[in-house]
Amino acid sequence: MRGLTKSFSGTRALAGVDLTVVPGEVHCVLGQNGAGKSTLIKTLSGINQPDEGEILWQGETVAISDPVTAIRIGIATMYQELDVVDGLSVAENIFLGHEHDRAGVTDRRRTAREAAEIMARLGHPQIGPGREVGTLSAANKQIVSMGRALSHDAKLIIMDEPSAVLDSEEVKNLFRVVRELTKAGIAVIYISHRLEEIREIGDRITVIKDGRTMATNLPVAETPTKELIELMTGRTVDNVFPPRVPVADDAPVLLSVEGLALSGVFEGVDFQVRAGEIVGLAGLVGSGRSEIVETVYGARKASAGRVLVEGRPLTPGSVRAGVHAGMGLSPEERKSQGLILDEPVYRNVTLASFTRWARGGVLNERAERQEARAQLEALELRPADPDRPARTLSGGNQQKILLARWLVHGTRILLLDEPTRGVDVGARAEIYSLIRALAAQGTAIVVISSEIEEVLGLSDRVLVVADGRIIHESAASAIEEHDVLDLVMKGSAA
Amino acid sequence: MSTQTVSPHAGDKRSVLSRALGGSAGRSLGLIIALLALFVIGTITAGDRFASFDNILTIIRFASIIGVISIGMTFVITAGGIDLSVGSVLGLASVVATLSWVQQFATSTNWIVMVIVAIAVGGLAGLINGIVIAYGNVVAFIATLAMLVAARGLAEVLANRTTQIVIEPGFLSAMRGELIGVPILVWIFVVVVAAGWFILNRTTFGRRTVAIGGNLEAARLAGIKVKRHLMYVYILSGLTAGIAAVMMLARTTAGTSTHGTLYELDAIAAVVVGGTLLIGGRGTIMGTVLGVMIFSTLTNVFTQNNLSTSVQNIAKGVIIVAAVMLQQRFANRSKK
Structure with missing residues (x-):
């Protein structure tokens, strides 16, 4: 040849x-x-x-x-x-x-x-x-x-x-x-x-x-x-991950998960997240990590266990209860689960909270747009046009729309499933520092990522998930990437 | 990809005119041109018989019943669903409202009872559709097809396959009257259109409808009660079928199980021709009204020129295909 x-x-x-x-x-x-x-x-x-x-x-x-x-x-x-x-x-x-x-x-x-x-x-x-x-x-x-x-x-x-x-x-x-x-x-x-x-x-x-x-x-x-x-x-990238901010010892526990199970998928899941803390879930696709987060959020109905926000148990299987208690989810599939692609950016931002400005069921779009624009300016959305269809934005900017949605809603517990999937390398660093900045303001954050490097770099604490169980928990700084990989492989073989 | 640079405040500047028209005005331009073209054709071929105030009222009156159903259908389709049962629900509601004991009860109390009964039957059918679709997880096409068949059957049983004449005098005099020279039927149509436009474009109900049609999963994960809202949308569609039944009783002075046969197809055609996306996520009330008016004007032009309904149907078919092809071109463009 x-x-x-x-x-x-x-x-x-x-x-x-x-x-x-x-x-x-x-x-x-x-x-x-x-x-x-x-x-x-x-x-x-x-x-x-x-x-x-x-x-x-x-x-x-x-x-x-x-x-x-x-x-x-x-x-x-x-x-x-x-x-x-x-x-x-x-x-x-x-x-x-x-x-x-x-x-x-x-x-x-x-x-x-x-x-x-x-x-x-x-x-x-x-x-x-x-x-x-x-x-x-x-x-x-x-x-x-x-x-x-x-x-x-x-x-x-x-x-x-x-x-x-x-x-x-x-x-x-x-x-x-x-x-x-x-x-x-x-x-x-x-x-x-x-x-x-x-x-x-x-x-x-x-x-x-x-x-x-x-x-x-x-x-x-x-x-x-x-x-x-x-x-x-086209530019130099030295520090991709922002420095960690130590979580105060007396920071309140915002989210606690007790003995949560979804039959056939995962069981016995316990963890807590404190205000200002970023907890990472590492694991393979199919290990149950996305399902755990979705169940915590209420998008799936747990078969056992409970989820508490600030000590108050949530109604199982109710997204509305989760949202009401102050949880927000940025789903794994941004386009098919997160955004209404043909609707303008600002309506995507206010999707969880548009009723707040409505009087007697009548919308107040002016207030919605203003609120969305303020939030998007803070997140440096590009292009900074709230009327553009969400479809026309890049992956990184679409991710910012989802963050903006929950910030506008006043969410204190953010669940981020693959927040940088389809986001290019340059924009990733920006998303990382946004997530870190949110934590510094007292938000409790759970991050899932297929990229172990990302979980370790971004989180304060890491939970390793394999075969529907949390098999390891440690400070993110205390574990190396290959150790996590070993755990994941062993866990799924067991 | 063509990138237009939009200043951050462009949204507020262009809003004055276009938002007043619900943003759909621009998209509806093609429909307005088509409607005007039909008027020109009508005026040329039928002269003053066509271009008179009375004839235009006739066109609108003819459009009004399908028009009311189409408003409900616009919501259903915008939410990503379909309601095939509206025509036979109309028939069922017309039969129930004209049952002899209902009419007797109306005569001894108030004619409005017949109106309430018809609308309630429509709402109830919509509720059943909604429950089966939203909570029973049956595909809307199948669920409402089942309702189409069942409602028609029930109407036949109740009416015993007879035509039930409206004998309640209060109902007839009220519903067949006029208000400032315009028939009540047309007023009902106008009110339903205005209410539909307001609900779709200005209320949380409308926003939820668009959100669910645009991306059901995203709406659910944002905390919107998707199932409950879908049920409401089918109830709304049933209610418009009930209102249309009242209008039908007024126009024909009789209730029968064959009322409304195939109306679902006319309504879907009007909605889709109007520019509402059949996959959901975008709906336009003005477009639907224009769609209904185009079909109604077309019928009128053909009738004025003594052309058969067969030829009319051929023209209708061509219009539906042409409009949907235009719509797809638009959809493709917006994706780029």
Whole structure:
């Protein structure tokens, strides 16, 4: 196989990107949200056309006019959102769009046989070709999606943040599959903003920012993290996490959870959070950490135990009781659980409190907007326009809307589930200092994150969750990242 | 992505005119143009027969019953639901209100009893829809389809498949009258529209409706009682079906189980053509009114020109598809 080369310059969101990929390598593309990563992928997979520049494929200039052409020449793409059809079988998904058929009648036996071969090649022979995809886990759906890429006999597979939906165990398996693919001479373009993953899987890195290549062909092993972040953000980031503020010994306990359980998910959960304290929950996806927080909040009805705010027990299973007592949740899925994307920013901010300014059921939008604007100015929302639809804001600014919602409501207990997911590196530091500042003002905060580094850096105290139990508790400064990982792995094996 | 730079205070500046019109005025521009075009066509083809005050009143009166139902439907669809039962609930309410003992009771007390009974039947049907959907977790399409069938059946049983004439004189003289030259039916329509606009745009009820339709889970996690509110929305829709039943009794002077047949489809068409998103999260009362008026004017223009209802239906179909396609283009644009 000859070397694949591609270089472009200029589409609207891309203002000159150069990228060279050789067979058998994992080439990582790193960039903040909005840097042009998605546009780059779409250009390669034939969805967008470049305005200028050219794509060289195996030494020859090619025009990738549509996705079918891309697939025909050997470029397959795994998009960020899982692009499998839940209602179809594994085999049907793998051969979607290029079914084996005789005069329109599908050749089920051949389809099943080849699908089984592909799944075996991917190291997952246990996923039968007849299995309905809707019944598979997110990780296995991704394997199916990869199987589709293989079924096209792809020479280059583009993976757009494939790990976004996976937990660390599943990521390991993904990496194993990627290594097998590259061993067979297939090139992979791996898009991610998780540096630690790129360290593990990547060979070379290209950093893009504002649609331009900032640096290309950086060797993964020898490039320091600091340099990568500086290239991505265009500024130096030294202290990501704000310094801890010691919690006063006499700070009142705002939230206490006693023997909380949700049958089949978690049990025996006890913890307390004092005013001004940040408590982090570390654990894998599926360990029960999100469910614990949702149950504390009242979004799920506990099967045992109770939740007390300032010593007063809450009605189980009532979000309203939680909100009324002064709790606020920033949910894991910001877009699908947190925001009304087409409504203006200020209405998203006042969603929990718009009745406060209403008289006899009649809204007072002027007061709402004023209150929201004041809060958003304090949080430095950009753009600072309360009338813009929430959809048009970046991840970091959408997270600020959710923080603003609870600040306007006067919340004293904040539950933050993955507060920096989908937030780019530059904006993260800002979110961290906001959270710390809130704690310093006496708010009790519970933080969940998949990134152990984040939990440890941000929290005062850490609870490690595995298999629906809290298996460890300590001061965040007294435990190292790899210790937490060990605990998590051991706990879930037990 | 095109980024428009908006100064932080732009919201207050542009608000004076556009907020007075509920923000939907701009979006409704296309509908207003379509309506004006129909008026021009009507005036050219039918001359003074069309462009007279009396005929315009006829158009509005014709629109009024579907119009009232469509206001309730606007709330349901904005909340992300659907109510297929409104037409047959209208029929059921018209039958119950004209049962002989109800009319006798009304004659011996006050004609308003018939009005109350009709609206109460509508509200009760809406309550059942609401409970089944919100608390029984049945998909709205199925729950209200079941109500459509069941209410029509119950109406047939109660009326014994007969047409029950309205004999209560007070009801007829009050409801078939006029106020400053405008029929009572039209006044009811105007009042329901005004109330609907106010509730949707200016009250906490309206805000909850939009929030739930826009993102049910986000509304729930913000502490809004989603189930209870959804139930209220279906009750509201039932109540408008009850009001429409009263109007139907006034217009036809009879209650029968076949009243309101297929009205649900006309109402949904008017709401969707008006610009309310079928997936919920955005609703416009003015758009719904324009949607109803477009269909009503269309019918009138065709009737004035002695064209068959079959041709009318073809035109209606084309309008629905065209309007929804325009709406989708708008939705796509707003997503970018």
